[in-house]
Amino acid sequence: MFVPRGCKERGCGRPALSGSDKCVVHHGDVAAHVQRLIAGTGGRIVLRDLDLTGIRLTDTNFTDAELTGCRFTAATFVGVTFRDAQIHLSFLDRATFEHCDFTGATLQNAVCAGSEFLDCTFCDCEVVQTNFLGIHGVGTSFDHSNLYGSRFVGSVLERVSMRDCNLTRAYFDLPHRESVDFRSSNTNEAVYVEPLP
Amino acid sequence: MKFYSLFSRVGFSNTYLVGPDAGGDAILVDPGVFDSALLQAVEANGLYVRSILVTHAHNAHINGIRGILKVYDAAIYASHPSILDFPARRIAGGEALKLGDFTVNVIETPGHSIDSLCFHIENLLFTGDTLTAGNIGSTRDGYARGLLLETVRRKILPLGDEVLLFPGHGPPSKVGIEKLYNPLLGETL
Numbered sequence: 042m043f044v045p046r047g048c049k050e051r052g053c054g055r056p057a058l059s060g061s062d063k064c065v066v067h068h069g070d071v072a073a074h075v076q077r078l079i080a081g082t083g084g085r086i087v088l089r090d091l092d093l094t095g096i097r098l099t100d101t102n103f104t105d106a107e108l109t110g111c112r113f114t115a116a117t118f119v120g121v122t123f124r125d126a127q128i129h130l131s132f133l134d135r136a137t138f139e140h141c142d143f144t145g146a147t148l149q150n151a152v153c154a155g156s157e158f159l160d161c162t163f164c165d166c167e168v169v170q171t172n173f174l175g176i177h178g179v180g181t182s183f184d185h186s187n188l189y190g191s192r193f194v195g196s197v198l199e200r201v202s203m204r205d206c207n208l209t210r211a212y213f214d215l216p217h218r219e220s221v222d223f224r225s226s227n228t229n230e231a232v233y234v235e236p237l238p
Numbered sequence: 239m240k241f242y243s244l245f246s247r248v249g250f251s252n253t254y255l256v257g258p259d260a261g262g263d264a265i266l267v268d269p270g271v272f273d274s275a276l277l278q279a280v281e282a283n284g285l286y287v288r289s290i291l292v293t294h295a296h297n298a299h300i301n302g303i304r305g306i307l308k309v310y311d312a313a314i315y316a317s318h319p320s321i322l323d324f325p326a327r328r329i330a331g332g333e334a335l336k337l338g339d340f341t342v343n344v345i346e347t348p349g350h351s352i353d354s355l356c357f358h359i360e361n362l363l364f365t366g367d368t369l370t371a372g373n374i375g376s377t378r379d380g381y382a383r384g385l386l387l388e389t390v391r392r393k394i395l396p397l398g399d400e401v402l403l404f405p406g407h408g409p410p411s412k413v414g415i416e417k418l419y420n421p422l423l424g425e426t427l
Contacts, residue, residue, distance in 0.1 A: 042241040042362070044360075110241065130243055150409055152411060152412065154415040155415060155418065171409050172372075172408075172410060172411050174371055174416075174418075175418055192371045192409060194371070194372030194373070195372065195418075195421060210408075212373065214421055235421070
């Protein structure tokens with residue numbers, strides 16, 4: 042699991058990037074630093090226990106990558122391919138994902154809460170026990186995926202498709218799930234959380 | 239820190255394994271099952287289960303203890319003097335346990351059950367059934383529900399938004415995420 046460390050810049054409360062003592066704001070060249078971390082893993086990208094809070098990645102290929110125990114809180118991913126990636130116990134909360142492709146990926150015990158997903162694809166994925174609380178999903182598809190135990194409470198979903206999904210023990214709340222296409226999914230196995238009146 | 243989350247299909251519960259990077263004495267939290275995946279996680283990382291922390295004595299969180307104690311000489315820490323007839327060290331809120339390389343701060347969180355505890359280790363909080371992602375634990379009646387919500391508000395939410403939550407059921411979360419998106423906590427905030 043990543044170990045949170047503070048940025049060494051005086052008065053800065055942000056977390057330092059792994060491999061550096063500075064945060065994403067005070068580091069001189071974040072892009073080069075991140076590329077070094079990625080390149081350092083050799084052929085298949087394997088990132089473990091890294092804190093990369095607030096980074097920005099564009100058109101990066103994480104196909105078949107493994108991300109375990111990492112923090113990408115408030116990161117921005119544009120055009121990133123996560124096809125067949127393995128994402129475990131990682132925190133991708135308050136992040137922005139634009140045109141990202143997760144086809145065939147496995148997300149298990151991941152935290153994507155409060156993130157924004159614009160035109161992303163999660164088709165044929167294993168999305169197991171993943172935290173999607175408060176996400177804003179637009180034009181995003183989870184079709185043919187296993188969403189077992191994942192939680193979408195407080196999420197706002199627009200033009201989101203969850204067709205032919207396993208929703209066993211998936212959590213939703215009523216106010217925010219009206220625009221979702223659940224065709225051929227087992228909505229009767231989902232759980233609907235409601236506060237007391 | 240080595241950290242693993244293991245899912246039990248028996249009680250749909252999570253078991254957590256915490257150990258030092260270099261291997262050695264490890265902590266298990268809520269072993270709902272003892273299976274090959276858990277054994278593999280322990281052995282492949284050079285760990286030895288020395289301590290078992292029980293958030294509450296419901297079967298989904300303790301059923302693995304029998305098997306574990308056949309393999310490892312581990313001490314049990316719980317609200318009760320015994321768990322499944324095995325002797326346990328009785329602990330209470332406010333205690334700081336030194337277990338191997340880790341300090342475990344014990345937080346009493348009654349509501350889901352009267353014996354409920356949470357365990358705070360570094361930046362990780364193991365919440366059992368007290369608080370899960372977007373939900374709280376089931377309660378017996380309105381009094382218990384009020385007690386649980388009040389406990390969460392007073393003891394968990396002030397710990398800091400970036401504290402990572404690892405519940406007994408469901409995905410991980412953060413304190414800050416629950417403050418923003420857990421609809422049930424709005425009843426008390």
